[in-house]
Amino acid sequence: EPEVTQTPSHQVTQMGQEVILRCVPISNHLYFYWYRQILGQKVEFLVSFYNNEISEKSEIFDDQFSVERPDGSNFTLKIRSTKLEDSAMYFCASRAQGGGYTFGSGTRLTVV
Amino acid sequence: AQKVTQAQTEISVVEKEDVTLDCVYETRDTTYYLFWYKQPPSGELVFLIRRNSFDEQNEISGRYSWNFQKSTSSFNFTITASQVVDSAVYFCALSHNQGGKLIFGQGTELSVKP
Numbered sequence: 001e002p003e004v005t006q007t008p009s010h011q012v013t014q015m016g017q018e019v020i021l022r023c024v025p026i027s028n029h030l031y032f033y034w035y036r037q038i039l040g041q042k043v044e045f046l047v048s049f050y051n052n053e054i055s056e057k058s059e060i061f062d063d064q065f066s067v068e069r070p071d072g073s074n075f076t077l078k079i080r081s082t083k084l085e086d087s088a089m090y091f092c093a094s095r096a097q098g099g100g101y102t103f104g105s106g107t108r109l110t111v112v
Numbered sequence: 113a114q115k116v117t118q119a120q121t122e123i124s125v126v127e128k129e130d131v132t133l134d135c136v137y138e139t140r141d142t143t144y145y146l147f148w149y150k151q152p153p154s155g156e157l158v159f160l161i162r163r164n165s166f167d168e169q170n171e172i173s174g175r176y177s178w179n180f181q182k183s184t185s186s187f188n189f190t191i192t193a194s195q196v197v198d199s200a201v202y203f204c205a206l207s208h209n210q211g212g213k214l215i216f217g218q219g220t221e222l223s224v225k226p
Contacts, residue, residue: 033213043157043203045213056213089155101214103149105156 006104023092033093118217135204147205
């Protein structure tokens with residue numbers, strides 16, 4: 001069964017550093033998403049991406065965040081200058097036209 | 113505004129008991145989709161079910177069943193004869209269209225003890 005692949009599974013970074021979280025969506029999917037889950041809390045929507053542009057973003061997704069689909073297969077989330085409160089599990093998801101979501105297994109980001 | 117409420121933060125049951133996880137949602141849309149996801153201790157999100165607002169039929173899949181009641185804006189999830197492997201956090205979610213952003217509830221942590 002096709003999977004959404006996220007790397008790395010766990011990343012530790014120092015406060016103020018830039019971090020890039022990588023995702024490989026399912027190959028025929030057209031819609032891509034990032035969600036965040038702070039430890040012990042609910043899953044929160046960050047951003048959706050379609051046709052090479054952001055289609056919707058939440059208020060969490062401020063100027064420190066950006067997304068890119070650099071090469072037609074990867075979908076990345078960049079955090080420019082990480083803060084302690086960015087520590088969370090980040091989930092990538094993708095879906096086909098008219099299809100349901102498939103989530104990756106997540107990247108646990110720890111900012112120290 | 114759209115909102116999902118899972119009032120039960122934690123539930124603890126003994127193996128073989130039946131357990132129902134509650135989900136109440138708010139939306140002004142006439143077309144919407146409801147979801148349940150399981151998050152085991154390993155952390156991934158496992159899709160369980162998607163239901164659209166026009167289909168109020170209850171669904172059963174093995175030991176799992178779902179009761180969708182538009183009149184009370186609820187989409188409850190029942191596990192029959194619970195097992196230790198059912199221990200996880202369960203999230204209910206809502207989207208205003210089939211591919212729109214998912215709005216998650218706070219989750220219910222289910223602990224099934226042997």
